[in-house]
């Protein structure tokens with residue numbers, strides 16, 4: 001059996017090599033992303049492993065079928081960039097890694113909120129300029145706040161546990177409530193109810209067409225004054241221009257964004273010698289109370305190892321058995 005993995009970073013390579021050694025599968029690692037020009041070269045490979053940072057359109061799956069690739073195994077959770085219908089129509093099995101480390105993302109989102117609440121960026125900037133005064137950057141404690149968690153899947157639940165550890169009051173909303181959490185009475189009945197009560201809103205839901213720009217001008221108007229927004233989920237959930245307006249008029253006290261709706265040409269690229277073309281993103285970068293990180297909430301040693309090894313195992317199982325527990329197009 002032969003696999004080819006694209007977008008392989010240096011921090012992933014050792015996990016690919018270790019897995020290959022203990023299996024009977026040959027795995028070729030390529031640093032570059034999978035692009036349409038490379039599709040003809042895929043003949044002879046049973047599975048393709050990628051990260052969901054590009055798009056996976058219909059013509060890609062038609063080519064997979066033509067050259068004999070049976071499986072697309074993505075080393076992450078989200079499948080919003082993949083034309084799953086086209087994959088199914090072409091008989092290609094798509095697998096993901098639904099739980100490589102929910103804690104990695106949950107911990108990062110809490111980290112970012114704490115930085116906002118304690119004004120660490122502002123203090124760091126002051127200290128760098130040898131200004132060691134305190135006022136006016138007095139902080140807030142989590143135990144005095146209500147945290148509204150949107151999405152109570154694995155990541156949302158890990159975040160809830162952490163917030164509870166800090167003594168925060170936690171409320172949540174999910175179209176598909178978790179039975180255990182429901183018993184605890186954590187859920188409110190609507191987005192509007194959560195917006196009205198939460199001092200902090202943290203997003204832990206997938207991006208669907210129905211939730212595109214969920215956090216837009218109308219939602220922001222329903223929120224408490226001085227609300228904090230944390231997005232480690234998907235950029236498309238937030239209308240960035242509405243968010244910028246909310247920050248500028250003081251409705252939103254701070255935002256931490258690890259995802260951005262047009263992030264693909266920016267995140268995980270070194271653009272220091274190039275002008276930033278995206279004017280909305282540039283405006284975000286200039287705001288003092290917005291923390292931007294380049295989609296790194298997932299990026300821990302535990303998560304990276306799991307992403308690689310689970311994706312490989314899923315691909316192997318899908319090729320040999322025609323199915324696997326992490327199949328997403330069935």
Ligand code: COI
Pocket residue numbers: 051052053075076077078079295298
């Ligand atoms: C995901 O797992 O869906 C992520 O957002 C991580 C990223 C590397 C694509």
